[in-house]
Amino acid sequence: MHILILGAGPCGLAAAIALSEISTVANPIQITVIELRPSISTLGGAVNLTPLALRYLDSLGAGHLVRSRGCKVDRIDVVSLRTGGSLGSLWDGLDLLRVQRKDLVQSLSETVRDKHARNVEVLYGKKTMAITENIDAQCIGKVQLEFSDGSKMDGDVLLGCDGLHSVARRLFVDPSRKEVFTGRAVVMGYAESAESNIILAAGDPALTGTTMIQGTKGQLLLSYFEPAKSQVYLANVMVVSEPSGDREIQDGWKAIGDDKEGVRSDILGRWQDGGLHGIREIVEKCDEWTFYPVYALPPSGKWTRGKVLLMGDAAHAMPPQGESTGIAIEDGILIARIFQRRDARSIQQLFSDYEATRRDIIHTHYKSADWRWKKATSGTTPMWNILLEWFTIIFLAFAKWKGFDAFKEDVSALKLPE
Secondary structure (H helix, E strand, C coil): CEEEEECCCHHHHHHHHHHHHCCCCCCCCEEEEEECCCCCCCCCCEEEECHHHHHHHHHCCCHHHHHHHCEEECCEEEEECCCCCEEEEECCCCCEEEEEHHHHHHHHHHHHHHHCCCCEEEEECCCEEEEEEEECCCCCEEEEEEECCCCEEEECEEEECCCCCCHHHHHHHCCCCCCEEEEEEEEEEEEECCCCCCECCCCCECCCCEEEEEECCEEEEEECCCCCCCEEEEEEEEECCCCCCCHHHHHCEEECHHHHHHHHHHHHHHHCCCCCECHHHHHHCCCCEEEEEEEECCCCCCCEECCEEECCHHHHCCCCCCCHHHHHHHHHHHHHHHHCCCCCCCHHHHHHHHHHHHHHHHHHHHHHHHHHHHHHCCCCCHHHHHHHHHHHHHHHHHHHHHCCHHHHCCHHHCCCCC
């Protein structure tokens, strides 16, 4: 079986490794990963990896590489800008990691190179122009990709792991399902952390791993993301107009010149007043800001057509919610588990099994992400902000009492359809 995968991000590479691991002499699998960009992408900031995501990476043989490049975090602290005090913390004592997305992708790429070169080939700089099928009523046949250089490639299956602006979705599976701009952009930057920290009103450091500052203008995330803790990652959500231009502009653009100073002034205006100390010093150390407009896909929609299946953001892009990268990796783990039954089930049955197992889980994640995104990124009045602080205290206390059994739900152990 020859499986084509569009997209060499976390979802595509995780799927490639997991599928390679179930290849057998009797029923071998060859995987070709096709990536639009000429090399590993630097898009994205410092992502959060939950205990479940890290277990998946360990199972893929990439966990040690990712951990060596990231910063271990044992909780996410939540503090009030107004009072300069702690509101509580989330995920206390858990095995969390904050790491740059490019370092995660690099770790997965090295795992492919070092452990799966016999079964997996990764092709960079290949732009897909057309997707066609030559199959019969029983879905027997081939799917074909045509590239901008005039070359073509056939496969038995195509997995579209090519992100929000998916070519697989746009050209073949569901062209009418368009990404929707949320009206907001994540503005992110990096600052040298030496001799700088956010200080609580009581005098204690507010930033020890990852900290979320809550105020009337939304939330500001600060986090270490590499072992030395020599830099701080900052991310703030701003209301912006939808960017014009092509996909590359929609993927992100850097603020330069007067715009850069304007961003710095805007962030300082949002976050310097209050009971916390040190925000100005860290923000002023950030010399480069990048805007990432936030798009999402309407819920539901088609995931499959013929021998093509959408996965990751190509199928279910949702607003950022702290687990997005892990969800994409999980898709890759699940598709390999589904394909372990390829001897006894058709491609259509395998795709149906995937959707039957995955859709309800994704729907739950989507509802939660959409609610949290709208609430957390909207400005509030001072009085409402005080009420929100009390709600946050109660929520974090309840979450600590309840625990996080959700991180124990491993898709590799889920019961599959009969």
